[in-house]
Structures are given as C-alpha cells and as structure tokens.
Amino acid sequence: MSERWARTLLSTYRLAGAVAYPLVGGYVAWRSTRGKEEAGRRRERYGFTAIARPRGPIVWMHAASVGETNAVVPLIERIVGYGIGVVMTTGTVTSARVVKERLGDRVIHQYVPLDLKPAVSRFLSHWSPDLAIIAESEIWPMTILELGARRVPQVLVNGRLSDRSFAAWKKRNHLAEALLENLAHVVAQSETDGERFTALGARPVTVSGNLKVDTDPPLVDQACLARIGGEIGARPSWAAVSTHEGEEAVAADVHALLKSRHPDILTIIVPRHPERGDALLARFAEKGLKVARRSRDEPVTPDTDILLGDTIGEMGLYLRLTEIAFVGRSLLAEGGQNPLEPAMLDTAVLSGKNVQNFRDAYQQLIERGGARLVHDRDMLAGAVNFLLNNEGKRREMIVAGRAAVEDMRGALATTLRALEPYIQPLIVKARLEDASARRR
Template sequence: MSERWARAILTAYRWAGAAAFPVIGGYIVWRAGKGKEDRARRHERYGQAGRPRPDGPLIWMHAASVGETVAVIGLIEHLLSYGINIVLTTGTVTSAKVADERLDDRVIHQYVPLDLKPAVSRFLNHWKPDLAVMAESEIWPMTILELGARHVPQVLVNGRLSDRSFASWSKRPYLAEALFENLAHVVAQSEVDGERFRALGARPVTVSGNMKVDTSAPPVDRQSLERLQRGIGVRRTWAAVSTHEGEETIAADVQQKLKQRHPDLLTIVVPRHPERSNDLEKEFLARGLKVARRSRNDPVTAETDILLGDTIGEMGLYLRLTEIAFVGRSLVQEGGQNPIEPARLGTAVLAGCNVQNFRDAYRRLIDSGGARLVRDGEMLAGGVNFLLNNHAARGAMIKAGLTAVEDMSGALKRTLQALDPYIHPLVVKSRLEDDRSYG
C-alpha cells in the first residue's frame, strides 16, 4: 500500500507540474527582476536549448550553486580529457559566472530546467545525455523520474543529506525509495551521508570524501591583491566570509568592540549574497563606520573600517588579505558554509555552532586544531581578539588547518573510480565514432 501511495504521489507531482508550467513564466520574470535569473537566457529554464547538441557521447553534469560548481570542476576537467562532451547546468547567475571563468567554452553551459515535466522533457529531448551526474543534494523528483524512464544512468557525486533533509525523507521512506531506486550509484561525502542514503533505499553507495578538498585554491587577480595590500599596509585584519543576514551586524559589532583595543583594525565582510550590499552599506554607515566597496574599486585607506566584498568569484582575493576568517551561516542560521577554502588559503577558521552541513570537515579541522567554534557574537569578538594578539597560536591554527585539508584529500580519485563503469563505455563509443569518421 505504501509503495502504491508513493507512486500515486509522484504521478500527482508530475501532472501538477505540467498544469503549472504555462503560468510559471511570471515567477521567472520576477526572479529575473531580482537578479536571480539571467533575463537574456531565461528560456533555458523552460528546457529550451541555447546551443546545438554536439555529435558523440554527452554527459549532463549538474551543480546547483557556486560551491557545488567549484567542487565538480576538477571532475569535469578529468572527463573532458577523455574527449567526451559535457553540458553543465547550474541554477544561479553566480554559479554560471564561475563556470564561465573556470571552464570557458570547454563545456556547454545551460541553466537547469525547472523540475516540471514539459521543461525536463524538452531538455532531455534535445541533449539526449548518455549519463547524468548530479552534485551533492540535488534530488529533483521529475528530473530523476524522466531520466529513469529513458534508462539514462544517474550518479549522485559528492552526495550529502543534511539533518533536516534526512529527517524529512525518513518520514516518507517509500517515496524516497521510489526516487532513489532510479540512481545507478551514490558517491557520498562521508560515512554518515552514506548510511543515510542506504537507509533511504539507494544502492549501491560508496564513500569518497568531500571533492571540495581536491579543488585547486581559488584564483586571484595579482594586481588587485597587491593594490589592496598596499592600501592595508601593516594594519591588522580579520574577515567574515559567506555571511548571511544578521551575521554582518555581528561582524560590525566585533569591529566596533575591538577597535578600542586595535585602532588599526580592518574588518573584511563578504556576504553570501552580494545583492544585499546596498542595505549593508547603509547599516554600516549608520553606525559611523567607514566603508570601502570592492564593486566600486574604493581604495582602502587608514580610515576604512570595513572592506565590503560585494563581488562574485573573488573569495581567493579576500582570504589572502587576512589570517583570521569567520565562516558564516553558522551563528544566525543553520547549516554552515564550507570551511575548506579558508583553511587551504592559510587562515585560522572560526565559525558558529550550526555547521551541520559540513559536519565532517569541521570535525576534522577542530580535532586537528585548525578551527574553533563560537557560541555568539561576544565569543567571536573574544576569539578574534585572541588570535590578533597571539601570533604563535594563530600560526599553529593555520598550520593545523593546512594539514587537515591535506589529510582529507583523495575524494576526486575515489569518485572517478566509482564513475569508471559508466564512463568507460562512453570513451569506447567516442573513439569508435572518431575512427568511423576518419575512415
């Protein structure tokens, strides 16, 4: 009965999506007005292709946002070396920009189709992928079902299930199994994630570790870095990166508290969503803080209190300006953001206690001494002050973080091994087609 119920729910979802499809345009236009959609390419969200399909085998790779996109770049580069075409879909404007900067025209980038049958079917009818590889926690029912109906192998890589997602799926186990049985393989980030996928019916499941560890350090424009370093000079700095609403206020509090002890202190604030930066600047100015915005190329002077990092794709720049980084979405919201980039770029990592989405990475960093958790803004101010005053302790945290990141590496190799049974036939097919074309 439960299995029949799950099928009925998925069928209802299919038809509800089809019914909603004709009126979804207004929502996409609204998102485009907010800068959350690429207005010129919004037709791609309806499954309409922006490019012709190339000849030969093709892999559909999907990464939702910036973090997922960065995580799969190394994997994509390996797959490209086999001579296989890749269409990469992402869901945000920022991730599309990252894909363009890191991969340029080596892949075909499209915005992911809405998880509605008409959009997904149109997308699949055009691209006819031989394999679908999804990153992290992208569980879209209609997409999974349509790929399953076409017998396209689906592999979830760098897979993870947050506490909230796992609890939600666990309440509907037959629904989860009806979806996850369509996955040919799940390559999970951690043993905890692996056990959760198995509990929900996914088979087979292997554990790779986090592919974000194996990505190269984020790039930086050296001229911009040197210009900002000259402006900062010998001033003390700390950064609050990937912050969410409320955490920028906490960062401003820390700046004002610690400036009494460190008159030369500069706080670098990098919001997760740069479109909030106008409001943040107004808030900082209302507090009497002097702000330099990266998007305006404002110079950092001796009077600047806050460097507002309101640009996309420059995390490598901001983290190279400091040795202390608080990683956001961990004090006022739950889940946390990825601490690996800050640790890899030589910062002592601080974060709030709500880091469930990156539990394994934080556990390893904390156990090694490379990261510390703080309960609130007061404790954050104390932690920043301690690290500013103690060069040896700061250096030890940085060294421990670098060692921990190195110890976590190897996920890309293990992921490629798991993908080999699906990739090898495509490589053979590509070579045979090349031989025929030359013959």
Template sequence: MSERWARAVLNTYRLAGAAVFPLIGTYVGWRASRGKEDRLRRRERYGRASKPRPPGPIIWVHAASVGETNAIVPLVRRILDYGVNVVLTTGTVTSAQVADEVLGDSVIHQYVPLDLKPAVSRFLDHWEPDLAIIAESEIWPMTILELGERRVPQVLVNGRLSDRSYRSWKKRAFLAEALFENLAHVVAQSELDGERFQSLGARPVTVSGNLKVDVTPPEADEAALSALRDQIGKRPTWAAISTHDGEEKVAAEVHLALLRARHPELLTIVVPRHPERAAAIEAEIAAMGLKTARRSSGDRITPETDVLVGDTIGEMGLYLRLTEIAFVGRSLTAEGGQNPLEPAMLETAVLAGRNVQNFRDSYQRLIDSGGARLVRDRDMLTGAVNYLLCNEAARRDMISAAAATVGDMRGALARTLKALDPFIHPLVVKSRLDGTNGMRGR
C-alpha cells in the first residue's frame, strides 16, 4: 500500500511539474531581476545546454551553493586526473563564480536544471551522464527518478541530513524509501547521518567524514592582505563571519559594549553570508552611531572606522587572516549554523551560538578539544570575545586545539574516492579504450 501511495505522489509531482513548466519563466525572470539568477544563462535552468557534449564518459557532479562547491573541488580535481570529463552544476550565481575561479575550463559548468520533468529530461538527453555525484543534501525527486529510469548510478557524497530534514522525511518515510532506493551509494559525513539515511531506506551507506576538512584553507591576495594590515595597525580585532539577518546587529552591539569596556581601539569585521545584504547592514550599523568601511567600495580602514563590512565573494581567507577570534553565524538569530572548519584551519579561536545542528559533528569535536565555544546570547558573546582579547594564552590554546582537531579529522577525500572507485574505474577504462581522456588531456 505504501509503495503504491509513494508511486501516486511522485507521479502527481511529475505531472504538476510538467503543467507549471510553461509558466516558470516568470518566476526565473523575477529571480534574475533580484540577482539570484544569471540573466545571460537562465536558459540552462530549463535544461538547455550552453555547451556541446564532449566525446567519451561524463560524470555529472552537482553542488548546490558555495560551501558544497568548495567541498567537492578536491574530489572533482581527482576525477579529472583520471581523464574523465566532468559536468559541474551549481544552483546559485555565487557558487558559479567560485567554480569558475577554482576550476576554470577544466570542467563544464552549467546551472542545475529546475526539478521539473521537461527541464531534467532535456538536460539528461543532452549530457547523457554515465554517473551522477550529488553533494551533501540535494534531494530532488524528479532528478532522482529520471536518473533512475535511465539506470544512471547516483552517489550522494558528503551526505548529511539536518534535524529538520530528517524529521520531515521521517513523516514521509514511504516517499523517502521510494526515492532513496534509487541511490547506488550514500557516503555520509558522520555516523549519525549514516544511520539516518539507512533508516530512510538508503543502501549501502558508508561514512567518510566531512569533505570540507580536506579542502585547502581559503587563500588571500597578499597585496590586499598587506594593505589591510597596514591600515589596521596594532588595533585589536574580532570577526563575525557567515552572518545572517539579526547577527550583524548583535555584532555591532558587542562592539559597542567592548568599546565601553577595555577596548577603545577595537575593529569589528562583519562578513555576511549573503553579500547583497551589505547596503542594509551598513545602514543598520551606521544608525547605531558606528562608522563603517565597505570592502566592495574600496573604503580605507581609518582610526575612526568601527566596523569593516566584508561584502566580497571569495575573500573569506582574507578576512580570517585579519583576526584570531571568529564568531560563526547562522547560530544565534537563525538555526543550523555555518561551517566552523575554515576559521579553525586559519588559526582563529571559534565561537558560535547554540543552533549549530547542521554541523553538529564538527562543532562537537572542536568543543571537546577546546577549539570552540558556544554562546547563549549577545551578552555571553560579548564576554567570550572580551576574555579572548584580554587573554593571549587562552586564545592561543583555543587556536592550537582547533588546528589539531582539524588535522585529526582529515581523510574524508580518500574514503570518498574509495567508495566511488567501483563507479569511476569502469569509466576510466572506457575512456582509455575509446581514446578520450577528458578535457585536461586536450
């Protein structure tokens, strides 16, 4: 009965998607007007390829946004080293920019098609992938079903299920099983994630650890870094990174409290998760009587500057190298948390709110080692930043503990490649027999 019900629900989803497809252009156009879609490439969202398919085997790799894209870059590079072509899809403009910066023409980049049958079918008809690798938690029913019907192996890597997602799927267990049975393998981030996928019907499931641990720490332009350090001088600094709505105001309030305490020369660095919010953030902070410098405008940091607003893409490595204390957002006024591993890699003491469910395993390891601390609210954050600014030894201990923890967590890439080998190896053999050896070999 549940199997028949799942089939009926998914068939309804398929038909509804086909019905609304002719009308979806208005929605995509609206998103493009807000900068959420690439105006020049929005046809790709309908599955219309902007590039020809190269000969030989192709692996389709999908990463939704910036974090997932950065996480799978080392994996993509290893696949390219095997001589197999990669079509990389992402879902956001910023992740497309990151892909272009770090991978360039070594991959074929396309925006992921909308999860509607006409778009997905058109995409698959053109690219004819031999393997689909999906990063983290991108579960798109129509895409999974279409790949399943074409007998294309699908592997979920760096897989995770947040508390909210798991509860949602658990309520629809019959639907989850109908979808997850199409996955040839799930490579989960943690034991908890693995157990959750198994309980929803995924088989087989292995645990790799977090691919984000095996990435190279974000780099920084040396000239820009040197210039900013000269402007800051010996002023004490702290950063609030990957912030969401409400957390920038908290950071500004922390700044004001610390100014009145023992740190009259303090510089606060605010790096919003979504840079397009920078103008509103700047206005909000200015309304509190604080002076800002905006990175995208090229503003200089003067002795009067209170807050540097880091509203540029791809410069997290720059901002983190300007401080030794980093609060990681989406954890106080929003839920789920953001990745704490980048600041841990770049020698900062890590602070966050208590809502870090999406990165539970990483935070737990950092907390257990003394490399991170969770704060309850603004006042507790103020106290934690003040303590770390005043106590160099404690700050250094946290930094060392965080770095050591990251070192202990490495190895996810090797374990993921081992799980993928049965799927990739036949494609490597086929590529060599056909005389096609991937884009790097041309």
C-alpha cells in the first residue's frame, strides 16, 4: 500500500464514519438490551455529556476493558496527585465499574466515544484535553487523526502488538505510519513490542515492561473468602481461569481423571465470558458433575465437583481459593491470557503453549520456574496431579512466580519518565491556575 493510498483510505474512513453516524443508534440500543451499554449513558458514546469541564489542565486517559483499566490505575493516581484533572474513558460496563470502585470521584468517567468524526469531535470540543494517554493496543483511526489535527499530544502506554495485529499492520505499513506518526511517544511493554512499533513508523519508542506488574493484586471480600474457603476446607483444589470455548470441557475431563486419585477434589472454573454460565452448567450436568454457581451464591458442599466462577471482578477470590491455576485461551484458543495475577496471588501457573500475546511474561515466569506449559488434556491432568502430590514442588513454583513478578516491576517508573515532558507543563499550568484562583 502506497502512502498516497493510505491517506486516501483514511479520508474515506472519515467520510464513511460521518455517513454512518446517524445509523449507529440502533446498534448501540441493541448493545444496551444485552447489558453491554448503560442505557442511561448511551449518549456518551456520541460524545455528549451532562458534566461540565472542570477548570485547569485535563488528561484524557483511555483503557478499553477491565485488564487495561486495572493496569493504568497506579498511573492515574500519580497524575491526579499532581493536581491534574483526568477524564477516564472505557469501553465496557464492567470496566466502568472498576473505575468507580478503584478511583471513585477522583476522576471523571465517560464511555469512550464511537470512532466516528461527529462523536469524537464533540467529545474533544467539550473536554479540550491537554494530553491523551491510550493504554495497550487501542488504535482508533478517527480518534488519532482528530487529536492530531488539534495538536493534542498522544502517548500510547503499556503498548502491545500481538503477532496477528503486527502482521495485519505490516501489510498496510503506510496506513500504520500515517496513524502512528500522530503519536508523540509509544511506551511499549517488551522489546519485541518496541521493535514492532518502530518497524511500523512510531517514533520515539520506549520499553517499560508491563504496567500490570506494578499493580496491586486484585481485592477480595474477606468475609466471602473466609466463608467459601471454610466450605472447601482441606479438599485438594485447582483452578482453570480465563477459559475460552472448549477449555471448560477439557477442565471437566481433567477433573474426572483426577478424581480417581483425589476423590474429594474440587475444580474451580472461571470462564473469560461469564455470560456462558448457563451453557456451561448444562454441559457439566451432562457429564454428571455437581456444580455450585458463584453467580447464584450457591454453597460449595462436600459433593460439589465444580465451583463455576460465572461472575465479573472476582478473580482475586477464585485465585485465593487454590494454589494451582491453569490460565486459559492457551490450549484450544490462541493468544493466552495474563499470567501475572495468578503469580502475584501465590499460585503455581500452568498454561497451554499458545501464549503469543503474553510471550514476555511467560518467558520470564518459565525461566524462573514459576510456570509450566502443557500441550494437551492429559499433560494438564498430569501436571495438576503432580503438583497436588508434591507440596514442596508446588511451593517452589509459587515462590519462583512471586520472585519473577518482583523482578519485572518498574514499568510505572519508566512510564512516568517517558511522560514527564508532557506532564510537567501541565503541573506548572495547574499550579499557576490554582494560585490565580486563590488571588481572586
């Protein structure tokens, strides 16, 4: 693709978005009926808001979903601590809940506007941000172009490009360059990510490590943890978390294989998409397994085979109930899921071999002995059985995983250094405006 065609394509995208804008109302309404949008806040997706812009400098921080939101919370806390206002946008109802729980009224939360010119322009005209910080891999053409046209510095933090995304952008390298040239700085998760962003035309690029390592472990309701932990008692247990289609069936098969050696074993299954709970319950019932659903607050009784974690925001609970965790989207699906939370919460980490999206984190965990890869159902069953039977080896993996996480810390400090040229003028501006307001 030539540079000329890339510019033409972006112009066409801009025009197509303007034409499509009046037609997207039905789609947003449909998402609302499925619980994917807050009905009372749908207008935010078009850039409308009932909240006045506060006085002083504003940073627009965007994180798509729960994982990205949790990752940038410490960064946001630092920025707010400088006296700078933050408008935080997310794309999901669950991530909005996380913002409310973890940041409260210290930030203004809005749902991210649709990547259509009228919506983005309205949002930017109202909030008039002095700096835009985008988390991970959210590359929205219209948003990037509109920010660029308004000369608003844009910084991508915790940047990541999966194998698939990089291959797709590489085929459209002029298009990637036309977009990435609008970014003032890219702060990448790993050396590989940094090299990929550089190859696509981003300048400058800093490698920070993963911001998720510098977050605190997910919180837990201590009373709930004590109650369910008491119900489980001394039973041997393991968890399959962040599982995708087909991996729950594998976990159920592993449970059956392990039950011959551990008659009272409990398997905790936490699907990546909890709305699949009804379907999973039916499949487990076909296998003759007794299930306790967390979404219904059903107790774990001595004959419960599976605790089905079909809730959102309780990973901290599930991982604290066991010392062995298989991390999904890695055996039958591709890409993997983040292994850092399980390692932080003192579990021996197991995973399939398809972990391309978290290659760097897994490499460091495996090198330290905190994680092991398995290739199929039988190998997973064997690994869980081995760890259940060998407390010493299990503890070694747990300690090694925790040490690996500690060694990976430092991304927040590196990110703050990269942001300093953009943040420091806003700190000065905030102080001057505050002093001026006090004199009045």
